[in-house]
Amino acid sequence: MKFAYRFSGLLGTVYRRGNLSFTRDGSSLISPVGNRISVFDLKNNKCETFPLATRLNIVCVGLSPDGSLAILIDEEGAALLVSLVGKCVIHHFYFHKPVHSVSFSPDGKKFVITKDNVALMYHAPGKKREFNAFVLDKTYYGPYDETTCIDWTDDSKCFAVGSKDMSTWVFGAERWANLIYYSLGGHKDVIVACFFEENSLDLYTISQDAALCVWQCDTELDGLKPMPPKNAAREKDAAEDDEEFLEEPKGEEIHGKASPSEQETREKVKYSRVAKYFFNKEGDFNNLTCAAYHKETHLLVTGFASGIFHLHELPDFNLIHSLSISDQRIASVSINCTGDWIAFGCSGLGQLLVWEWQSESYVLKQQGHFNSMVSLAYSPDGQYIVTGGEDGKVKVWNTSSSFCFVTFTEHTSGVTAVTFTSNGYVILSASLDGTVRAFDLHRYRNFRTFTSPRPSQFSCLAVDSSGEIVSAGSQDSFEIFIWSMQSGRLLDVLSGHEGPISSLAFNPMKCVLASASWDKTVKLWDMLDSWRTKETFILNSDVLVVAFRPDGKELAVAALNGQITFWDHESAVQTGSIEGRHDLQMGRKELDKITAKQSAKGKSFTTLCYSADGQSILAGGLSKFVCIYNVKEQILMKKFEISCNFSLDAMEEYLDRRKMTEFGSMALIDGGAGDEDGVAIPLPGVKRGDMSYRHFKPEIRVTCLRFSPTGRSWAATTTEGLLIYSLDSGLIFDPFELDIDVTPSNIRKTLHQKEYTMAIVMAFKLNEKKLIQEVIEAVPSDEVDVVCSSLPDLYVEKVLEFLASAFEISCHLEFYLIWAHKLLMLHGQKLKTRSVKLLPVIQFLQKSIQRHFEDVSKLCEWNIYNIKYALAISQQRGMKRLAEEPSEDEEDLDSDSDYLMQEVHKNNSSS
Incomplete structure (x- = not known):
């Protein structure tokens, strides 16, 4: 068994917060997902999440004009310079303060970041050989409050910066004689966005109160005059004076506070406001949250807190569209280079949309689970993954494209368990709403609903290998319900447990059901012998989860005391045990009064899964670690750290003294003020955060683990989403029985x-x-x-x-x-x-062949229909033979048939 599993994908999370960015060719979209970035290839319908990660959630992304580099900046101002070609980190940098926005100049030589009330311009990395990739060029002072947005002119000579003090500042990227800085007012709220017109210094500014100001400049871009060279002695004195007061001796400071003389004022660039427009004409006080502008088509897109977006044509402010995405706040808007596709991100729902505004159709529409995922299951061929969440939705994901292609919303409460039947075309889900539902993947419908005589909250689910017997465990009545898939009738109710049912598992080879309960017992039920209790295993602690080995000869049980025990269920003998409490390595929460080491003593594994060959077992719980054990040797083989995101709670190993004051933890102080970045004080016993607070920190945890039937990957539902780890043997030299002559x-x-x-x-x-x-x-x-x-x-x-x-x-x-x-x-x-050992390989082969079969069959059907249509057209033409020249209709039919045949040949050659 190999253990070279590496992070290969993130499903279920398509957008968290930060700005969306289209790549240079306009066919791919880069979206921040927590502390990682995902690239959505919109033309090939694929998604890829980069294996690199920041320490905290990403708040802004800056792309270089050539599309090879990106700057990722997290909540505390730590930046990563990333190669989008090699998908690796090139350089680390720390800005010491939270950064609001970052933008490269169109020529790619400089980039500007805004933090606090200053704008910092750096030399772009990669243009020169530098020991430090980020070299400060100039520091621009002007705004009195925090800066919010940046935009460059097309020739990279100037840039504009918006601020929370309701002003917009235009700065020269170089020392221009007639434009060093210029301040624009006229707004009554925070500046959300500012945009230069194409090849011009004319400017549009947009504020949060949904007001647009149009500014006209009396100077063209070619009219900017270079600053005359200064005396060398004066330059030296000025440099010495600057070094005394600057924290960073490199870079030049430009202050926008001094009042120029009357002669300088006459020569300098001037702006005049020529128009002011308002978006909310009906008096609806709706905050404008984001905006994007396409300079070539003069298209302005604005998003609002109510989920509405507007499309306007500037400078005349003609309304093109006004549509609603949802009732949640639109957090980010971006337009691709051709101006055809518009991307919207809603952080409240975790929703990502790409809209083609001319045809009024969706290019991409993806949304993860609103709350955290709870359970997952692989299809028998490993091609699909189904997930269930606390939002009551059941989603099916394609492992090849990483996209969700169907969502079932019939449940009215949280989904607790999901599974596939053995044929792979039926999905079963159990929910706290008291129903177990069966969904058909052919017609995408709920064709069976299983209920109990008395309303019960179902906490677990299992289906036998034939797909005919469905069982669900109740957490309030302590009973197990058995239904027939064929008829939908309730066959029997198994009682005997004295506590909530925590887990169910069917033996893959026999019709035997194992049930685990909080009453410290595991019971085996024989489905063929009147559903009688076959055996009862008594443990020392509450049982949380059970799992059968793929060959059905061994049963693994995880209990509340952190132990994993292995049983031979035929002879009712315990064959081994693993003490996993110390391997779980629980992190310390911000409000914990005890250390992480002490906290881990009360934790346990909440999910188990055997590998495809049955030699290893995966275990996870309320921790950022997933452990993989060798079953035979009963030793820890490897630990996987599923997240390094410190924006989540329970990540710290030790107490951070910087977060402690004489009055206690800073989290306690910030929490009462209801600040957006504060940490809410949770109520006793609340695990998922108190939703009545304005903000809470989600806790890192692993809720479900499953191995792929192919044995090449495993998946985990976590607080961050659905993480996929797969074998990546391409970078590893792993010979097999190598001889000296084998070259x-x-x-x-x-x-x-x-x-x-x-x-x-x-x-x-x-x-x-x-x-x-x-x-x-x-x-x-x-x-x-x-x-x-x-x-x-x-x-x-x-x-x-x-x-x-x-x-x-x-x-x-x-x-x-x-x-x-x-x-x-x-x-x-x-x-x-050797069927048991070879089963993962055969299933891997079946998955690959099945995917090609689906693609080729669709293409063949399309070709058959087109050929039939072309033949029908030619027959119709033959029946209308005329002595004269063919009519215009016949010429059209000929051209149609020729075109269809060309399309068929093109598709066949491309496939």
């Missing part, structure tokens, strides 16, 4: 001599994926049968595993299908003896 040159030499079987064996010994692909693809298709029959049994499994991974990226579908068919036909009987 790439010898492998190619053997291949050239047409000893294909020997070359394949040598390639797998070296275990380099590209070399294996080269060797297998060099085998002629008519030789595949002979090579497969002569392969040693040990390498058949390895070839199948390679074929499954190659299907995902290769275009040689028929060639690899021939390989898979021959291997399974020739070695099928031998593979049956």
Whole structure:
């Protein structure tokens, strides 16, 4: 079993807070998701989350004009310089204060950040070889209050900065004689956005009270005059004076406070307000929260706190659209480079929308669970994941694209458990609303609803391997309910537990149900023998979760005392135990009076999952760590840290003395004021935060763990979302039975001599994926049968595993299908003896083939319908033969049929 699992994706969270940004080509969208960023490829319908992370939640993202670099800044002002090409961190920097916005100049040579009431201009990294990637160029003073927004002119000569003091300042990026700074007023509320007109110094300013001011400048961009050179002696004196008062000796300071002389005033740039418009004409006091402007099409998009957005054409302020997304505040707006797509982010709902305003259609519409996720389940082929949340929604995610493609909202309360049936086309979910619902993935509908005679809150769910028996445990009546999937009737009610039912699990090989309860017992029920109790295991503490091994021969039980015990349920004998309390490593909350070490003594694992081969077990709970144990040796193999985001609670290992005052924790002081960044004081026993407070810090926890049936990945539902960890063996040299003669040159030499079987064996010994692909693809298709029959049994499994991974990226579908068919036909009987061990590999192969089957079948159906349509058109034309020239209608029919046939050929060639 390999343990090289690495973070590979984040599902269920599409937007948290911060600004949205389109890439340079306009086809991808970058969205901050907590302390990570996700890139949504809108043309290929895929999502990717970068493996890098900041220490706290990201509040602003700045993209370089060439699209290769990005600056990510978190809540405390710590910045990461990130390569979007290599997906790695290049440089760390700390601005010492919270940063409100960051923006690169259009020429890519400078970038400006705003913090407090100053604007700092830095040399852009990558243009020169510097020891420090962020070199300060100038510091601009002017506003009296915090700065809020930035915008550059098209030639990068000037930039504008908005402020909370209701003023907008225009600064020169260089020392211009007629424009060093200029202050604009005219607003009665905080400046939300400011935008320069295309190739002009004309300016639009927008305030929070939904007012737009249009400012006209009397000078063109070409009219800016360079500052005459100063005397060298004066420059030296000025530099010495600056060094005495500046904290950072580098960089020049520009103050916007001094009053210029009368002669200088005549020569300088002047602005005049030519118009002022109001968005809320009906007197609706609705705060404007964000805005974006596309200079080429003169399109202004504004978002409001009520979820409404407006599209206007400037400078005439003509209303194009006025639509509503939801009743939540729109936190961010962005327009792509062509001006066709508009992205909206709602932090309250965690919602991300991309709207094509000309056709009035959605390009992307994604939303995670409103509250935290509680449970998850993989489909039998590992292609889909279903999640249930406290918001009562059941969502199904595609693991290839990371998108949610269907949401079921029939439940009226929180969903506690979800699972797939064995055929993979039915989803079952249990909820606190007293129902268990079955959903059909063919028609996307709720076709069965299972209820109990008396209303009960269902806390757990299980379905047997045949998919015919559904069971759910109640947390208030201490009973287990059994239904028939076929008829929907209640078959029996199993009673015997004296506490809430915490977990249910069916044996994969036999019709035996294991139930765990807070009454410190685990009961086994025989479904074929009148649902009688077969066995009862008594433990020392409340039982929280049970799980069967994939072969059904072992049962794992996690209890409240932090122990994981293993049982042979046939003989009712305990075969081993793991003391996992210290491995859980609980973090310290901000308001805890005890240390994290002491706090961990009362914690336990709340979710268990066997690996696909049954050799290891995953365990997680109220902690940022997920532990993987070897079942046979009963030792900890590896710990995965699922989050390093200190914006979540229970992340600290030790008490931070900087957050302590003589009156106690700073969290206690800030919490009473209702500040947005304060920490609310939770009520006793409240785990998820008191919703009556304006703000609360969510606690890091792992609610559910599941291994993929393919064995290549595992998933965890956490406070941050649905995290996927998968095997990434591309960067690891992991040879298998390597000999001194096995080298790439010898492998190619053997291949050239047409000893294909020997070359394949040598390639797998070296275990380099590209070399294996080269060797297998060099085998002629008519030789595949002979090579497969002569392969040693040990390498058949390895070839199948390679074929499954190659299907995902290769275009040689028929060639690899021939390989898979021959291997399974020739070695099928031998593979049956190791079916349990080989099951993950076979399921991985099935998942890859199934995905290609769905794609190709859609394309073939589309081609068949188009060919039939083209044939019908040609027959219609033949029936209307005329002696004269064909009419205009017939020419149109000819052109239509030719066009359709060209499309068919194009699709076939692209596939």
